[in-house]
Amino acid sequence: MGKSTSTNKPVRHSQRGLVIWHGMRMRDFRKLRKVGAELHWSQLHRILPTLGMLPYNTVMEKVEGWRYEKKLAETEVKPPLFVLGHWRSGTTLLHNLLTLDDRFTYPNLYQCIFPHHFLSTEKAMAGLTSWLVPKRRPMDNMETGWKLPQEDELALLLTTTYSPYRNLAFQGHRERYEDYFDFKSADPQEREQWKAAMMRFMKKITLRTGKPIITKSPGHTYRVEILREMFPDAKFVYIHRHPYDVIRSTIHLRAVMFQTNALGKINLENHDELVYQAYEQCIRTYEEDKQNIPEGHLYELKYEEFEKDLLGHMNKVYDNLQLPDFEHVRPKIEQYVAGQKEYKKNVFPTDEALAEVVNTRMKFVLDKYGYDPVS
Numbered sequence: 001m002g003k004s005t006s007t008n009k010p011v012r013h014s015q016r017g018l019v020i021w022h023g024m025r026m027r028d029f030r031k032l033r034k035v036g037a038e039l040h041w042s043q044l045h046r047i048l049p050t051l052g053m054l055p056y057n058t059v060m061e062k063v064e065g066w067r068y069e070k071k072l073a074e075t076e077v078k079p080p081l082f083v084l085g086h087w088r089s090g091t092t093l094l095h096n097l098l099t100l101d102d103r104f105t106y107p108n109l110y111q112c113i114f115p116h117h118f119l120s121t122e123k124a125m126a127g128l129t130s131w132l133v134p135k136r137r138p139m140d141n142m143e144t145g146w147k148l149p150q151e152d153e154l155a156l157l158l159t160t161t162y163s164p165y166r167n168l169a170f171q172g173h174r175e176r177y178e179d180y181f182d183f184k185s186a187d188p189q190e191r192e193q194w195k196a197a198m199m200r201f202m203k204k205i206t207l208r209t210g211k212p213i214i215t216k217s218p219g220h221t222y223r224v225e226i227l228r229e230m231f232p233d234a235k236f237v238y239i240h241r242h243p244y245d246v247i248r249s250t251i252h253l254r255a256v257m258f259q260t261n262a263l264g265k266i267n268l269e270n271h272d273e274l275v276y277q278a279y280e281q282c283i284r285t286y287e288e289d290k291q292n293i294p295e296g297h298l299y300e301l302k303y304e305e306f307e308k309d310l311l312g313h314m315n316k317v318y319d320n321l322q323l324p325d326f327e328h329v330r331p332k333i334e335q336y337v338a339g340q341k342e343y344k345k346n347v348f349p350t351d352e353a354l355a356e357v358v359n360t361r362m363k364f365v366l367d368k369y370g371y372d373p374v375s
Helices: 026-034 041-074 091-098 109-113 118-128 153-160 164-168 188-209 218-222 224-230 243-261 271-292 310-320 330-342 352-360 363-369
Strands: 081-084 214-216 235-240 298-302
Touching: 026 041, 026 153, 041 118, 041 188, 081 091, 081 218, 091 214, 091 235, 091 310, 091 330, 109 118, 109 153, 118 188, 153 164, 153 188, 153 218, 164 243, 188 224, 214 218, 218 224, 218 271, 224 271, 235 271, 243 271, 243 352, 271 363, 298 310, 310 330, 352 363
Parallel strands: 081 214, 081 235, 235 298
Antiparallel strands: none
16 A cells, blocks of 8 residues: 655745735734644744734724725625635636636735735735735645735634634644534634624625625535525535545645644644545535525536536536626636646646545545546
8 A cells, every 4th residue: 555645744835925824913813822823933934924914914904994894884795606615626727717707806815815904905015015925826836916816715714713724823633623614513603703704804805896706715615504694695616526636635735835824833743634534524514505505506517527628617607607698708718728728737646545545435425426436
C-alpha cells in the first residue's frame, strides 16, 4: 500500500504580505485567544502585522457604521445565486464564469478580507495595497487580485469567527470549529449571530450596485438549510468532482492554507483524516438538505463534463435556473474560455492509500454521482 501524500513538513509557498487575519477586529482576536487560538514566535512576520491591523479595522468599522447604517437598514437583498460544492470541486471556475455577467454582482477579495469597512476604504486602499496580493493563488495557480471574485467565507470568519476556517487558528483541533460547518449542533446564539453577519455582508455588497449577488463558498454546501431560511427565493448551482481528485487536492490546499495563514506552529498531525471527515459530512449534509430546494432553484454539474464544454454547460445553467438571457454574456464567456487554454493544473502522483480510502469509505459518493473506483 502506498504512502499518503501529506507529511508533517509544510510545503513552502509565497503569499507576499497578505494573510486572512489582516481584516480582523480587536474583539474577534480576543475571542479567538480566549478559546485557545495558537500563536508561535516562528510566525511573528504574520502576527505583528495582524496585531497592527486590529485597531485600524476596529476604528474603521465604527466610521463605516456612522456613514452607512441608515442606508444598510433600508437595503433589500435580491434573491442570490449560491455556488455550492466541496473545496477543489471546480467552484472557483464556475463562480468566475457566472460573475462575468454584468447584470449581477459578487464579493471580491478586498471586500472579503476587509468586510468591516470596505464601503469606506476600498476605493482608496485597494490600489495602494495591490502589491500585497499574489498574482496567483498559492494552492492552485489561479489568478487572484483585490477586484476578482472571492468566497464570502473569509468575510464570515472575520465578522464572527464562526467558520470552518477557524481551523487556521486551531490546527488539529476539530472540536473547536466543527460546529461551524452546518451549525446544526452550534449554540443557537452563535447561529443567529452568523445569520446576522451574513445578511449584513450581503446588504453591503448590494448597496454598491443594487444587483443580485452571485457568491460562492464551499462552506455553504453544508448550509442549504440556513441559506433557505434567510433567502427563500435563492437559487443554487452545485458542482461535484471525482472524490479522489477532490480529496487529494484538498489535502494539498489545507497544507498550503496553514503554511500561508497560520499564526501558530504548523501542525499537520491527523491532517488527512480531518479532510476525510469534512468531505463525508459535506456530501451527506448537502444530499439531505437539497431535498427541500424547490424545483427550478437548483442545478447540478459534474466537473468532468463541465470542463469539456464550459460554454455549453453554462448555457444549461442559465436555462435550468431561468437566469437572464444567456446571449448577453456569451461573448465574455467565450473570451474567458479562450484565455484559460494556457492554465496548468497541479499534478500529483497517484496515492494508493488514498485510492483505497476513496474506494471503500467514499464508495457512497462514487455510487451517488456515478464515478468509477480508483484503479
